[in-house]
Amino acid sequence: MDAQRNTSTRTLFFFFFSLLLHRSNAEVHNHDFVIQETPVKRLCKTHNIITVNGQFPGPTVEVKNGDTLVVNVVNRGQYNVTIHWHGIRQMRTAWADGPEFVTQCPIRPGGSYTYRFTIKGQEGTLWWHAHSSWLRATVYGALIVYPMENNSYPFTTPNREFPVILGEWWDMNPMDVVREAIRTGAAPNTSDAFTINGQPGDLYSCSSNETTSFPVKAGETNLFRFINAALNNELFVSIAGHTMTVVGADASYTKPFSTSTLMLGPGQTTDVLITMNQPPSSYYIAARAYASAQGVPFDNTTTTAVLQYDCGCLPGPDQSLPPASPTLPAFNDTATATAFSTSVKSPAPVKLPGPVDENLFFTVGLGLFNCPPGKTCGGPNGTRFGGSINNVSFVLPSSYSILQAHHLAVQGVFTSDFPATPSTKFDYTGNVSRNLWQPSPATKLYKLKYGSVVELVLQGTSIFAAENHPIHLHGYDFYILAEGFGNFNPATDRAKFNLVDPPLRNTVGVPVRGWAVIRFVADNPGVWLLHCHFDVHITWGLAMAFLVENGYGELEALEPPPTDLPLC
Ligand SMILES: *[C@@H]1O[C@H](CO)[C@@H](O)[C@H](O)[C@H]1NC(C)=O
Numbered sequence: 001m002d003a004q005r006n007t008s009t010r011t012l013f014f015f016f017f018s019l020l021l022h023r024s025n026a027e028v029h030n031h032d033f034v035i036q037e038t039p040v041k042r043l044c045k046t047h048n049i050i051t052v053n054g055q056f057p058g059p060t061v062e063v064k065n066g067d068t069l070v071v072n073v074v075n076r077g078q079y080n081v082t083i084h085w086h087g088i089r090q091m092r093t094a095w096a097d098g099p100e101f102v103t104q105c106p107i108r109p110g111g112s113y114t115y116r117f118t119i120k121g122q123e124g125t126l127w128w129h130a131h132s133s134w135l136r137a138t139v140y141g142a143l144i145v146y147p148m149e150n151n152s153y154p155f156t157t158p159n160r161e162f163p164v165i166l167g168e169w170w171d172m173n174p175m176d177v178v179r180e181a182i183r184t185g186a187a188p189n190t191s192d193a194f195t196i197n198g199q200p201g202d203l204y205s206c207s208s209n210e211t212t213s214f215p216v217k218a219g220e221t222n223l224f225r226f227i228n229a230a231l232n233n234e235l236f237v238s239i240a241g242h243t244m245t246v247v248g249a250d251a252s253y254t255k256p257f258s259t260s261t262l263m264l265g266p267g268q269t270t271d272v273l274i275t276m277n278q279p280p281s282s283y284y285i286a287a288r289a290y291a292s293a294q295g296v297p298f299d300n301t302t303t304t305a306v307l308q309y310d311c312g313c314l315p316g317p318d319q320s321l322p323p324a325s326p327t328l329p330a331f332n333d334t335a336t337a338t339a340f341s342t343s344v345k346s347p348a349p350v351k352l353p354g355p356v357d358e359n360l361f362f363t364v365g366l367g368l369f370n371c372p373p374g375k376t377c378g379g380p381n382g383t384r385f386g387g388s389i390n391n392v393s394f395v396l397p398s399s400y401s402i403l404q405a406h407h408l409a410v411q412g413v414f415t416s417d418f419p420a421t422p423s424t425k426f427d428y429t430g431n432v433s434r435n436l437w438q439p440s441p442a443t444k445l446y447k448l449k450y451g452s453v454v455e456l457v458l459q460g461t462s463i464f465a466a467e468n469h470p471i472h473l474h475g476y477d478f479y480i481l482a483e484g485f486g487n488f489n490p491a492t493d494r495a496k497f498n499l500v501d502p503p504l505r506n507t508v509g510v511p512v513r514g515w516a517v518i519r520f521v522a523d524n525p526g527v528w529l530l531h532c533h534f535d536v537h538i539t540w541g542l543a544m545a546f547l548v549e550n551g552y553g554e555l556e557a558l559e560p561p562p563t564d565l566p567l568c
């Protein structure tokens with residue numbers, strides 16, 4: 001008995017001792033991000049694009065759990081810019097989150113701002129990107145959070161690691177594409193290519209000698225960190241001849257499972273282990289759209305990179321042969337997309353927060369605005385496209401960021417009356433009456449008490465076109481309890497909730513003509529955007545924000561704003 005108590009005391013002692021050691025070993029990483037115009041050649045043409053430090057994709061930021069990042073962003077480009085640290089919880093540091101006019105005013109050309117935050121309790125693959133208009137088309141990079149010193153991955157230590165960033169490319173300035181769409185009210189032009197680490201790959205013109213290549217050796221097991229940085233497309237990914245073992249998603253570890261295909265919505269990340277167990281040769285890693293909306297144009301091209309074996313033998317693999325190609329699912333293969341997303345689970349039973357304090361039900365979908373009098377609009381039948389949550393089409397303020405208006409108690413910037421449930425109930429996924437299609441524009445927030453447990457049903461609508469929407473919540477990870485098709489029915493669908501090992505993520509794909517249910521604790525004070533991660537949809541207003549109040553404790557309050565916070 002005594003010996004046992006002794007052991008557990010000692011274990012406890014070592015636990016705290018090692019915590020102390022870990023804390024003292026946390027590092028501060030300083031980075032300079034210079035936003036600038038950089039010429040790059042893609043699809044046979046040289047373009048001036050906005051980059052960070054002249055790099056495309058931008059620099060990979062590598063930290064350990066517990067470290068602090070200090071990134072000084074200097075804007076030498078011609079556009080307003082902000083940087084968002086996608087998936088970082090930003091505990092009490094909402095000022096560093098980045099969405100323009102939500103947590104800060106933009107960094108204007110010639111201006112600068114230093115983002116400062118600590119990574120607490122997160123490990124895996126995240127990323128950073130511009131959160132201002134459509135600049136993230138070219139302003140993005142990987143943000144890798146390694147375990148604390150002397151901690152290891154909960155899986156075989158890989159021989160090598162590669163970030164694999166999926167992007168989307170226009171053969172024109174993406175800022176002109178969105179500008180034109182805003183002016184006309186029509187859908188923006190679809191993109192011309194997808195990219196892997198900035199390169200479209202061999203299936204496009206002028207690309208083949210610059211296709212991204214991942215050098216590997218037979219027998220290795222390597223970690224590939226997939227990030228979907230595309231603007232407007234969910235993507236399927238497959239690799240010729242190789243099976244992937246999923247071990248993480250959105251910087252949370254997952255219960256390992258094998259798959260031949262991944263599906264990532266914009267904003268999502270997926271870490272996979274791949275064993276190089278095929279004959280030494282070259283194999284394509286390929287990605288193309290999962291386009292769930294029917295009859296809506298999309299970029300149906302395929303991007304490739306090469307898994308290039310080095311067998312250390314003579315003669316080496318014959319590089320004159322084209323790499324082997326994988327079979328990708330059809331663009332509308334919802335069954336495969338669903339099978340993938342529902343396979344992602346937490347590695348062990350979780351302590352699910354409860355009981356629920358806030359039961360919310362949000363519809364997410366598109367809409368059509370009547371054209372303002374005296375104008376002509378390029379949307380369907382002379383309308384202008386819109387998007388909304390609970391029929392509110394989100395409008396960004398312009399004189400203050402919402403967080404600053406909240407902090408300074410400035411009136412008239414936003415209201416806190418975002419509806420907890422739709423004011424009009426209808427058959428969300430059925431044939432929706434045309435007079436329900438026009439949402440109402442406003443800057444409305446939903447207020448949450450510090451520490452409240454929130455359960456949110458995200459219900460897709462079929463207004464204009466039903467589609468799978470990748471919904472991202474800033475400042476939080478959430479458990480995905482269930483997803484399904486049709487209208488959410490609490491009487492029967494609650495029984496399907498996974499209360500044991502639901503995955504913890506920051507972005508959920510709400511199934512086309514379906515729903516998803518998430519749960520989180522509002523333990524991070526500030527203003528947090530919830531939005532569709534298709535930039536075309538956030539442009540149309542498919543967003544809202546939560547206002548999470550301060551708690552009572554000193555460590556339960558938003559920190560004061562940094563002195564260099566950009567003002568409007
Ligand atoms: C990590 O392990 C090394 C070697 O055992 C040790 O010197 C170091 O103090 C450890 N670091 C931490 C943070 O525990």
Ligand SMILES: *[C@@H]1O[C@H](CO)[C@@H](O)[C@H](O)[C@H]1NC(C)=O
Nearest residue numbers: 172173176177178180188189
């Ligand atoms: C979009 O596509 C149309 C038709 O191909 C073209 O005329 C227009 O210039 C394009 N818009 C932009 C911004 O490139």
Ligand SMILES: *[C@@H]1O[C@H](CO)[C@@H](O)[C@H](O)[C@H]1NC(C)=O
Nearest residue numbers: 041206207208209210211212
């Ligand atoms: C690819 O080919 C072009 C023209 O043939 C050449 O200018 C360029 O340097 C090549 N790039 C690489 C990475 O070999």
Ligand SMILES: *[C@@H]1O[C@H](CO)[C@@H](O)[C@H](O)[C@H]1NC(C)=O
Nearest residue numbers: 296297298299300301331332
């Ligand atoms: C994909 O694009 C090709 C033209 O490049 C077109 O012929 C085909 O119909 C398109 N498929 C879909 C599903 O849009």
Ligand SMILES: *[C@@H]1O[C@H](CO)[C@@H](O)[C@H](O)[C@H]1NC(C)=O
Nearest residue numbers: 292294330331332333334335
């Ligand atoms: C996918 O689209 C094709 C037409 O390109 C159609 O024949 C097929 O039925 C569709 N499949 C599903 C599952 O919707």
Ligand SMILES: *[C@@H]1O[C@H](CO)[C@@H](O)[C@H](O)[C@H]1NC(C)=O
Nearest residue numbers: 368379380381382383434464
């Ligand atoms: C546009 O008008 C036509 C003809 O009245 C109608 O059939 C179609 O459904 C309308 N489309 C939309 C999106 O309202």
Ligand SMILES: *[C@@H]1O[C@H](CO)[C@@H](O)[C@H](O)[C@H]1NC(C)=O
Nearest residue numbers: 430431432433434435436462
């Ligand atoms: C949808 O409802 C409208 C009337 O609201 C009707 O004209 C139309 O035929 C219906 N479409 C379908 C596919 O049921």
Ligand SMILES: *[C@@H]1O[C@H](CO)[C@@H](O)[C@H](O)[C@H]1NC(C)=O
Nearest residue numbers: 391424435436437438439440
């Ligand atoms: C949204 O609000 C507008 C304006 O108040 C109204 O016309 C429309 O019917 C509403 N739609 C829904 C789905 O509630």
Ligand SMILES: *[C@@H]1O[C@H](CO)[C@@H](O)[C@H](O)[C@H]1NC(C)=O
Nearest residue numbers: 080105106107108398567568
């Ligand atoms: C840039 O941001 C400022 C506010 O900081 C705003 O007044 C201005 O309109 C923005 N410019 C553009 C082009 O959005």
Ligand SMILES: [Cu+2]
Nearest residue numbers: 469532534537
């Ligand atoms: Cu969307």
